[in-house]
Amino acid sequence: MIGRLVIVHLAMFLIPRCAISQTDIDSTLLHRYGDTVQRFLEIGLREGQSYHMLKELTTVAGHRLSGSEGAERAVELTKNLMLGLGFENVHTEQVMVPRWVRGSVEECLLMDLKNHRAVPLSVCALGGSVATPEGGIEAAVIEVKSFEELASLGEAARGNIVLFNRPFDPGKLNTFESYVGAVDQRSRGAIEAAKVGAVAALVRSMTHAADDVPHTGMMNYDEEIPRIPAAAVSTRDADSLSVLLHQRQSVTLRLTLTCQTLPDVPSSNVIGEIRGSEHPEEIIVVAGHLDAWDKGTGAHDDGAGCVQAIEAVRLIKSLGLTPKRTIRAVMFMNEENGMRGAKAYPIAPERAGETHIAAMESDRGGFAPRGISVHDDSVALQKVRRWSVLFERLNAGTIQMGYSGVDIAPLKERGVHAFGLDVETHRYFDYHHSDNDTIDKVNPRELELGAIVEALFCYLVSEEGL
């Protein structure tokens, strides 16, 4: 009998696990939401507005680094878009933002003294860099692949320009991993170079692509360390410099940058929503960031995320759905060089009486969605994973642990469940922070589908809770 009892108990244990398994959950969800998913898909693909809005944003506002006129045009434009679409509670929330301005001159000349000529390299200042002294900096260049290698050079680096030339590792499936493995060169290169007495930092562009386009992005200084200028150089020119350095005893560059940091200026986050019918005080944020680097027009980074957030709310409205909770599109200002909007949002006076239950951000480009990354505990993962069957109908059924977004990190720190729209990553860094990031690189269907996934996610959170 004991054997049988064990089996009986085992059965009691197994039956609920197996029999109420995902199959039953799936059929309940499909019964409840199957038609809605299909409507999101068809109406979103047939009548989606994301691409049209992105065209407006990238032409009317153009590039829009925090504090620029373009950024203020983007604030006005997205606010008016939301008003025009009949969103509720449309308003801006002011924040002070840093204002770094690219100079009219950014030049790096390879001084070919033997042949009496100077060959220009493809460079651009990194965001936040100081200018060079007038007339530029002329110095020999040395190449390193890591901070360790730089430190080991000791005094040999003094007075030189340091070329940080560790490429992206192409062997990673997710290109963000390649980025994370290389971006320390951009963010800390100037600090580490200055520590050993170098006069400037030149950083290989953060991309897999072999081309002639420099990619900008944020760099940092340390208050204890002298501030030296820092520029990105295209991957092709970085490779050429490397070859040259192996051929010659010495290679001299002249770097000239006229960028500058001006006093902070006021700017804004932009907000609009559809009010919850049962729990209007419970907020689900769907976000992008409105600022973009002053190269290209920020079509993928993060124009895509902004228009998708607006479109997600628009879609829910246009389907005539009445979500139980408030679904709020937030365009954060200043993600790229300060996070001022992201930091201000959770503590703004407007938050009084509000409870945020989830935040989702799209900030990996307007590429084909793969699913949702859950920046949270495994319980949240399991909860959202239950909905996979619905997202699979959008080719976006991959629900896994992963990063959410920079702008919603301060919300996450305050205990809000945070999610990221997961997309195909192969092409992102071909465009990221460069003149390549323009709307012709965005496929309208891929962009709209991302918005559809966000709309469904927000709606499910609204109806099912987390």
Added chain:
Amino acid sequence: MIGRLVIVHLAMFLIPRCAISQTDIDSTLLHRYGDTVQRFLEIGLREGQSYHMLKELTTVAGHRLSGSEGAERAVELTKNLMLGLGFENVHTEQVMVPRWVRGSVEECLLMDLKNHRAVPLSVCALGGSVATPEGGIEAAVIEVKSFEELASLGEAARGNIVLFNRPFDPGKLNTFESYVGAVDQRSRGAIEAAKVGAVAALVRSMTHAADDVPHTGMMNYDEEIPRIPAAAVSTRDADSLSVLLHQRQSVTLRLTLTCQTLPDVPSSNVIGEIRGSEHPEEIIVVAGHLDAWDKGTGAHDDGAGCVQAIEAVRLIKSLGLTPKRTIRAVMFMNEENGMRGAKAYPIAPERAGETHIAAMESDRGGFAPRGISVHDDSVALQKVRRWSVLFERLNAGTIQMGYSGVDIAPLKERGVHAFGLDVETHRYFDYHHSDNDTIDKVNPRELELGAIVEALFCYLVSEEGL
């Protein structure tokens, strides 16, 4: 006791289903193949040759419609590539192919009689079309969206040029569904138009994109029906014509095509392989088609599939694996307008003593792979689905029923398990059969990853059987 016995029996039934479930299979597979998958991924992404080979194919061979010099250059090139990579049994198998040649003139003028001018539209002849009489065909155009609408016009269509203008349905998730929903206009438009006495067929290009590029592709005639010329028109011009037809009583076009069909000529399938160590007579085919339309350079359709097939075999060799069964790359000739290579392969004398156990084709462009479509019964689906955990490591874990490929259809008819490489489909028809299908539309990483998925699939079939 009966109640308990029922539970006991239920338990006996449930335990095997739940306990030997996918989790155990997964851990066995990961133990056996996890390292191999990782090596495929890293070596395939770091040292992959697909993109380099595609560059050669699209530049050295260029466009390569069956019977053209480009096609013969493609035969030579891929044969030499496989020889150079040390493939075994490298050879060509001759087939006779049709030879249709685009004329030097393909023009469609919108005759603006009032303003004494003629406005050229963006058109190209459809593959297989007859020429117009010398001097072209001048006739009024009528627009229809379906064959039913055309038939209902009756005599009203006689003497006219018929514009088939039903667009792609954007509401489909998979763009191949949109294609299937519109392509009858291209394949049968000339037949249906001739049936009602029309003098030519003009077909809206098979694409979601709104642009000025006409997309060619195969069209058919019926032996019982007069052969009238047929051309594709760009989506923008199709839309403009439609607007004009709603504004004016009559719109006249003059269509001139000088294309022609010449006698059949010899061409070849190209074959190379890695011989199986235990069952060399058991063949796993990995395929693409070597011919491409004479617009663009067939980078996605199907240069991608060809170089991925070669790369899949190369990868398996370069990892030092010794597959039990033979893995064979086959470049089929003449997929686009006759399937002669596909039909000849299964009945060629070289097949004597061979048993084909699986065939996979990549013919949906070199886009990010999503998984494998199983063109077979549900047993085969279940078998391949067991391997999902391995393909998930390549972001390609979607294993579902679906089409395989045109070239391997004759193998499938003979009972061979058939599979297709499933990829993101959003961008395919932006390029398909048009001047847009060039290598700059191919992302190297997405292309290589497709080859990696094929390599893994072939290797698993070789080791695990089906």
